[in-house]
Amino acid sequence: MSHAPHRDYAGAKLGMWLFLFTEMLLFGGLFILYAVYLHRYPGEFAAAGHRLDLVLGTANTVILLTSSLLAAMAVTAVQRGEGRIAVLALGGAVLCAGGFLAIKYAEWSVKFSHGIYPGSPSLVAGPPGESVFFGLYYLTTGLHGLHVLIGGVLLAVVALRVKGGRIHAGDHIWLENGALYWHLVDLVWIFIFPLYYLML
Amino acid sequence: MKQAERTRPAALGGFWGDTGKTGIGAWLLSTDHKRIGLLYFWSVLGFFLGGVVLGLVLRLELMAPGRTIMGPQAYNALFTVHGVVMIFLFIIPGIPGAFGNLIMPIQIGARDVAFPRLNLLSWWLYAAGAAIILLSLVTGGGPPDTGWTFYLPFSGRTATNVSLAVFGVFIVGFSSILTGINFVTTIHRLRAEGMSWGRLPLFVWSLYATAWVQILATPILGITLVLIIAERVLGVGLFDPGRGGDPLMYQHLFWIYSHPAVYIMVLPAMGVVSEIIPVFARKPIFGYKMIAFSSLAIAAAGSLVWGHHMFTSGMSDTAVLVFSFLTFIVAIPSAIKVFNWVSTLYRGSISLDPPMLFALSFILLFSIGGLAGLILGAAATDVHVHDTYFVVGHFHYVMFGGAGFAFFAAMHYWLPKFYGRMYARRPAVIAWALMFVGFNILYFTMKVLGMRGMPRRYYDYLPEFAGLNLASTIGSWILALGLAVMLVNLFRGLWKGEPVTGANPWGGATLEWTVPTPPPTENFAEEPVVTHGPYDFRGKGTP
Numbered sequence: 001m002s003h004a005p006h007r008d009y010a011g012a013k014l015g016m017w018l019f020l021f022t023e024m025l026l027f028g029g030l031f032i033l034y035a036v037y038l039h040r041y042p043g044e045f046a047a048a049g050h051r052l053d054l055v056l057g058t059a060n061t062v063i064l065l066t067s068s069l070l071a072a073m074a075v076t077a078v079q080r081g082e083g084r085i086a087v088l089a090l091g092g093a094v095l096c097a098g099g100f101l102a103i104k105y106a107e108w109s110v111k112f113s114h115g116i117y118p119g120s121p122s123l124v125a126g127p128p129g130e131s132v133f134f135g136l137y138y139l140t141t142g143l144h145g146l147h148v149l150i151g152g153v154l155l156a157v158v159a160l161r162v163k164g165g166r167i168h169a170g171d172h173i174w175l176e177n178g179a180l181y182w183h184l185v186d187l188v189w190i191f192i193f194p195l196y197y198l199m200l
Numbered sequence: 201m202k203q204a205e206r207t208r209p210a211a212l213g214g215f216w217g218d219t220g221k222t223g224i225g226a227w228l229l230s231t232d233h234k235r236i237g238l239l240y241f242w243s244v245l246g247f248f249l250g251g252v253v254l255g256l257v258l259r260l261e262l263m264a265p266g267r268t269i270m271g272p273q274a275y276n277a278l279f280t281v282h283g284v285v286m287i288f289l290f291i292i293p294g295i296p297g298a299f300g301n302l303i304m305p306i307q308i309g310a311r312d313v314a315f316p317r318l319n320l321l322s323w324w325l326y327a328a329g330a331a332i333i334l335l336s337l338v339t340g341g342g343p344p345d346t347g348w349t350f351y352l353p354f355s356g357r358t359a360t361n362v363s364l365a366v367f368g369v370f371i372v373g374f375s376s377i378l379t380g381i382n383f384v385t386t387i388h389r390l391r392a393e394g395m396s397w398g399r400l401p402l403f404v405w406s407l408y409a410t411a412w413v414q415i416l417a418t419p420i421l422g423i424t425l426v427l428i429i430a431e432r433v434l435g436v437g438l439f440d441p442g443r444g445g446d447p448l449m450y451q452h453l454f455w456i457y458s459h460p461a462v463y464i465m466v467l468p469a470m471g472v473v474s475e476i477i478p479v480f481a482r483k484p485i486f487g488y489k490m491i492a493f494s495s496l497a498i499a500a501a502g503s504l505v506w507g508h509h510m511f512t513s514g515m516s517d518t519a520v521l522v523f524s525f526l527t528f529i530v531a532i533p534s535a536i537k538v539f540n541w542v543s544t545l546y547r548g549s550i551s552l553d554p555p556m557l558f559a560l561s562f563i564l565l566f567s568i569g570g571l572a573g574l575i576l577g578a579a580a581t582d583v584h585v586h587d588t589y590f591v592v593g594h595f596h597y598v599m600f601g602g603a604g605f606a607f608f609a610a611m612h613y614w615l616p617k618f619y620g621r622m623y624a625r626r627p628a629v630i631a632w633a634l635m636f637v638g639f640n641i642l643y644f645t646m647k648v649l650g651m652r653g654m655p656r657r658y659y660d661y662l663p664e665f666a667g668l669n670l671a672s673t674i675g676s677w678i679l680a681l682g683l684a685v686m687l688v689n690l691f692r693g694l695w696k697g698e699p700v701t702g703a704n705p706w707g708g709a710t711l712e713w714t715v716p717t718p719p720p721t722e723n724f725a726e727e728p729v730v731t732h733g734p735y736d737f738r739g740k741g742t743p
Binding site: 012138 | 436
């Protein structure tokens with residue numbers, strides 16, 4: 001009756017990839033809305049898009065890409081048996097997640113102080129395309145921000161498990177799947193950034 | 201021993217007793233796929249019965265024109281809750297959650313699913329979502345009155361408790377996704393030696409196709425439900441025409457999930473029927489490869505037809521044409537299944553045991569409902585019957601006559617294996633006959649009413665519809681009576697019936713009939729090696 005716990009790395013990774021598909025599709029719904037409404041209000045989307053802060057958006061892109069690099073380095077480090085480096089790299093990635101959220105907070109606060117938030121009087125009175133654009137902007141970046149938060153917590157937990165020796169070269173599926181999740185968070189942003197900040 | 205035998209299934213051994221754990225914790229915290237399957241079974245059955253009561257009350261209100269037993273607001277809430285409970289808490293998790301969990305790992309020769317703890321989490325999420333939905337009925341502005349489709353902009357404005365109900369459905373959807381991920385991974389990774397894809401039982405094939413739909417479609421429901429809450433709480437206005445939004449986009453997003461969702465409901469049912477027909481016809485299934493393939497084809501094509509719910513909503517003619525064409529495509533793999541089942545029956549040695557009766561009525565009722573689906577899928581006829589009782593009749597034929605009857609077939613086919621006791625045959629046949637007759641009176645009249653122009657979801661109707669509505673309500677009583685007889689007989693049998701002797705009471709050839717009755721925890725004493733196909737009955741004998 002007492003079998004050793006069933007271990008199947010390929011299975012665990014397959015399950016994680018399937019879960020990542022569902023996450024992409026979750027954001028996919030918002031991207032569909034973006035595509036349709038961009039087609040309907042190209043001028044108003046462009047005008048509204050220029051009101052986003054390109055510097056802060058770029059900074060966040062750099063931060064997320066760096067954090068993804070750190071997460072990938074942590075995986076390699078653990079595979080080589082260098083747990084201390086892995087903990088440092090993961091710590092760096094968690095810091096990046098915090099930095100991203102701080103910048104996002106600053107970005108939103110400025111917008112709020114200018115009276116741009118869902119259902120605000122200036123948006124309700126303004127052109128309809130603008131209201132739709134900012135509605136989508138807040139929902140998409142908000143949902144993404146929630147994923148940054150979840151991913152950051154996940155990486156912190158993984159870092160503690162590496163430190164405690166529970167994740168090591170022989171058993172690091174938690175780390176690999178955690179890093180995969182973090183890359184997804186990064187990937188979604190790689191779509192959000194050009195769509196909202198760059199191409200309008 | 202004799203005393204114990206008469207009282208409870210646990211006395212019969214297997215997974216009921218071999219872990220040595222007892223009490224409620226041994227169930228609510230168990231990662232055994234059989235225990236989780238039974239948790240699902242009892243919870244979905246509970247919600248099914250709740251939904252049945254709501255449906256009976258609805259029919260009672262509609263028995264005569266004008267006010268019969270309730271006001272219009274109560275009526276709106278009632279049909280909404282009936283739909284939400286039946287769809288999200290019964291049919292979607294029903295066969296995969298209950299019988300998928302009970303049967304699938306054994307059928308592929310595995311000890312459990314790939315992620316047993318995730319499996320338990322799925323049930324807990326289901327339970328939590330269901331609890332939130334129930335909470336939404338008694339708190340805030342009262343039960344939602346939007347219909348189970350939660351169409352915006354109305355669902356953004358109504359004062360009823362839509363947000364909480366929608367949040368509950370979101371949680372249940374998450375549970376559905378996790379079950380899908382678990383099943384796909386299990387079927388890929390945990391098949392026993394010799395269990396090639398060409399030897400997978402057709403129930404497993406259907407669950408595999410279903411699991412992909414669960415994975416790929418449910419997230420779209422998730423984001424759609426989040427958007428409803430955002431509309432209500434934040435007033436974003438993405439679907440509000442006054443603010444630049446488009447309500448039609450809500451309908452697109454909703455049906456991108458909710459049309460494939462009907463295949464989540466009916467594909468596993470088709471799998472159940474594909475298991476039962478060959479066993480009770482004593483003949484290998486006809487067209488194994490085509491039935492397996494058609495499950496995948498239905499899942500794929502069914503994901504591209506959502507627009508047929510919106511022919512009258514204001515889409516372009518091109519879109520209507522494309523969606524109508526794709527809808528007709530789905531009929532092909534569905535018909536492949538029906539013809540293969542019928543070909544399996546041809547010159548078979550058919551025994552009309554209760555599971556077979558339910559499976560046979562599935563073929564008939566599903567065909568009636570499916571062909572009515574083509575009337576709805578053709579744009580020209582749809583314009584006439586859209587949003588009439590024809591749709592209600594069609595939907596209940598495929599969902600209740602299809603998925604529901606297959607669920608009952610699965611109960612009569614597999615539960616004796618897990619409880620180690622057999623129900624009485626005669627009452628089961630009588631119950632089936634009552635249900636079959638009641639069902640057709642209840643829902644066929646709806647199709648006629650729809651053809652004559654009675655709109656659905658209306659609280660009242662014109663006097664000329666009174667006769668058929670009365671007949672429909674009487675049908676609902678016959679159906680309910682049959683249901684009561686069936687459940688009493690079945691559960692009496694499972695608790696007190698004749699012990700099932702031997703592993704294989706029906707003469708099946710799939711792996712679940714090779715393990716002891718009831719199966720032990722972890723199913724197999726040693727890992728099985730599969731040497732023949734799932735419908736190779738040679739040497740199985742007839743019971």
